[in-house]
Amino acid sequence: MIAKLSDYIDNNLDEAMYMTVKNHASTCPQCTIFLKMLQRTIDLCKYLETRPLSESFSQKLSKKSWKTL
Amino acid sequence: MMTPKSESRKEQDKDSNLIKAINAGRSDLFHLLVKRYQHKLYNFGLRMCGNKHDAEDMVQDTFLNVFRFLNNFRHESKFKNWLYKVAASACLQRKRVSKYAPEPEKELSWEALTGVIDMNKLAETPRWASQPLENVLNAELSDHIKAAILALPEKYRVVIVLRDIEGFSTAEAAKILGLSQTNVKVRLHRARLFLKENLEDYFNHVTSKAPSPK
Known part of the structure; x- marks a missing residue:
């Protein structure tokens, strides 16, 4: 069951397998918890903070003479 | 109301027109492409390389390669996907020559x-x-x-x-x-x-x- 959980979350399973996983998860508390932790792991990655470029590097890129390369 | 799908299409069109202009001789517009993607690419580099120095080098290498080979871009995929293909390749190459962070084991069994x-x-x-x-x-x-x-x-x-x-x-x-x-x-x-x-x-x-x- 664990092997299918990412595909289940990403909706990458065919309908029959999707229903198999869904029905199992609805009756298996451990799988439900595991699924929530895996989903939260994905969400935490999605919302990781980003860092700005340093002003000096950004200026270096914008001042680069792309036209003459 | 603009849906995410139509927003995505608009972004694609925006890149496409700009690229066509650059390839038609307006290489002075390339900096607009840089400005559009530099922040995203830099953060991709940080996630992949783990340090500012390598991430900046990767961003620069990527834009240099994109500038050199933009004429080869056939608009068969989104420009952003092609850009990340170049960036991922630059990351993997840079990692091999970086003095930072030794590479962890290669497999997750x-x-x-x-x-x-x-x-x-x-x-x-x-x-x-x-x-x-x-x-x-x-x-x-x-x-x-x-x-x-x-x-x-x-x-x-x-x-x-x-x-x-x-x-x-x-x-x-x-x-x-x-x-x-x-x-x-x-x-x-x-x-x-x-x-x-x-x-x-x-x-x-x-x-x-x-x-x-x-």
């Missing part, structure tokens, strides 16, 4: 990943997975997750960064990396399991360090 999972220990959903996301994600956790991603072997790291951080689909990530979709899905699942176990350990440690209520 299924047996090793699932061997540590004890389903019987799962009695209730831990707070980090049940509370609202904004109550969980803070700067310390963010730093921890970034370090955990960097601890992944490169071939797993690049997949999870493209799929779960940059938001590419399985099909897009497969094209960017030149892999089958099955291979992307296998690597993604293993990378997610690795991170999930890492987060469980992190929160168990944080919880055990917290002072008990009086």
Whole structure:
């Protein structure tokens, strides 16, 4: 069951397998918890903070003479 | 109202027109393409390389290569996907010559990943997975997750960064990396399991360090 959980979350399973996983998860508390932790792991990655470029590097890129390369 | 799909199409069109203008001789407009993607690429570089120096070098190498080979871009995929293909390749090359961070082991075996999972220990959903996301994600956790991603072997790291951080689909990530979709899905699942176990350990440690209520 664990092997299918990412595909289940990403909706990458065919309908029959999707229903198999869904029905199992609805009756298996451990799988439900595991699924929530895996989903939260994905969400935490999605919302990781980003860092700005340093002003000096950004200026270096914008001042680069792309036209003459 | 603009749907996400139409927004995406608009973005694609915007790139496409700009690229056509650059390829038609307006190379002075290339800086607009740089401005549009420099921030995203830099953060992709940070996730992949782990340090500012390598990330900046990767961004510069990527834009140099894009500038040189933009004429070869056939508009058969989104420009952004082609850009990330160039960037991923620059990351992998840079990693090989970097003096920073030695490369961790190359494989995540299924047996090793699932061997540590004890389903019987799962009695209730831990707070980090049940509370609202904004109550969980803070700067310390963010730093921890970034370090955990960097601890992944490169071939797993690049997949999870493209799929779960940059938001590419399985099909897009497969094209960017030149892999089958099955291979992307296998690597993604293993990378997610690795991170999930890492987060469980992190929160168990944080919880055990917290002072008990009086």
